[in-house]
Amino acid sequence: MNNLYHLICENSTRPDLARSVLDQLAETSDFDLGTQARSLTDTQFRTVADWIVSEVLDSAKFNAIFTGALFHMFLTATQYGGRGELVAEFETKVKISRSQLYRLKDIHLSFGRLLIKEPGLRHRFPMESFKLLSSSGTEQAARDEATELARKGQAVTIKKAREIIAKHSLPKDPADHGERPSCDVGLLANSEETLVVEAPVASGVLWRYCDRLVRVIIEPASKRAVDLDAMIYALREALRRIEGERISDGNSPIQDSNEEQYADVG
Numbered sequence: 001m002n003n004l005y006h007l008i009c010e011n012s013t014r015p016d017l018a019r020s021v022l023d024q025l026a027e028t029s030d031f032d033l034g035t036q037a038r039s040l041t042d043t044q045f046r047t048v049a050d051w052i053v054s055e056v057l058d059s060a061k062f063n064a065i066f067t068g069a070l071f072h073m074f075l076t077a078t079q080y081g082g083r084g085e086l087v088a089e090f091e092t093k094v095k096i097s098r099s100q101l102y103r104l105k106d107i108h109l110s111f112g113r114l115l116i117k118e119p120g121l122r123h124r125f126p127m128e129s130f131k132l133l134s135s136s137g138t139e140q141a142a143r144d145e146a147t148e149l150a151r152k153g154q155a156v157t158i159k160k161a162r163e164i165i166a167k168h169s170l171p172k173d174p175a176d177h178g179e180r181p182s183c184d185v186g187l188l189a190n191s192e193e194t195l196v197v198e199a200p201v202a203s204g205v206l207w208r209y210c211d212r213l214v215r216v217i218i219e220p221a222s223k224r225a226v227d228l229d230a231m232i233y234a235l236r237e238a239l240r241r242i243e244g245e246r247i248s249d250g251n252s253p254i255q256d257s258n259e260e261q262y263a264d265v266g
Contacts, residue, residue, distance in 0.1 A: 002024065003036045003039070004021060004024055004025060004028060004033065004036055004073065005036055005037060005039075005040055005044065005045075005048050005073075005077065006036075006044070007020065007021065007024065008021065008047065008048050008051050008052075009044050009047045009048060012047055012050075012051045017051075018055055018066070021073075022066070022069060022116050023116065025069055025073070025112075025113070025116065026112075026113045026116040026117055030076070030109075033073065033076050034076055034079065037073075037076045037077040037079065037080055038080050040077055040080065040081070042081065045077055045081065045083060048073075048074075048077060049074060049077075049086070049090065052070045052071075052073065052074050052090075053090065053093045053094055055070060056070060056071075056094045056096070057093075057094060057095075064104050064107065064127060064130075065104075065107060065108060065111070065112055065115055065122065067094075067096070067101075067104050068101075068103075068104030068105045068106070068107050068108030068109075068112060069108045069112050069116075071090075071101050071102075071104060071105050071108075072105045072108050072109065072112075074087075074090060075087065075105065079234060084234075103131055103134075106134045106135070106136070107130045107131065107134045109134070110130075110133065110134035110138075110143055111125075111130060111133070111134065111143070111147075114147060118151075121147070121150045121151065124149075124150035124153075124154065124155050124156055125146075125150065125155075125156050125161075126156075126157065126158055128158045128161075129146070129156050129157065129158050129160070129161040132158065132161045132162060132165060133146055133156075133161055133164075133165065135165075138165050138168075139165075139168040139169065141168045142164045142165045142167070142168040142169075145164050145167075145168070146160075146161060146164050149164075206218050206219060207231075218231070218235075
């Protein structure tokens, strides 16, 4: 399969490029997309970024699903070459808030490939239904049921989406009286912090999570402000790559025995 980013670099002025990019994106796994992004030079990245910004700003072509797909491609490319700080620049150029961009990306990750292949389903979902169903806490079974309803010609209203989500929600585990984790859980910052947390002057632990199986400790890479949305995205990508490497080695995907605890990752 051709490298999507190279396709953009070599055909950035082609009027039908967006359609070709979407069609190929529908056939490209997130792991493969990351592999393709890794080879981008700074010049190629800038060409891709400029094209994506131009497409998002083109009001004649704008739609939420398309924007989410392009932002996902942009974010994937920023994971290499120290480009993470360019997310703020992207937000400024397209005049869409970062929180909204991440919501659109989540909609793409949950429904984008489906809607590229079956565009007629788009009109069965109000945008708010997409947002609810693509939320990190929503079970895949709920998305699957909503998709089947749409294929049968039914509208997945906001009320219906909420009913489906509630139907497939996992029951909460009873209180665990077993061994407590040996470290605190969560952000080591004021609980009233916004999405951007100022990193401490001296390098230290920003976030930690522990249970009986894993210990995750995150430290800021620099003294710059820490973008929590970008950090969460990076963690999701890391988990996808671990799973992708296992698959490429001929092993089955990693099965998380604490799936509910990681419902908001990936």
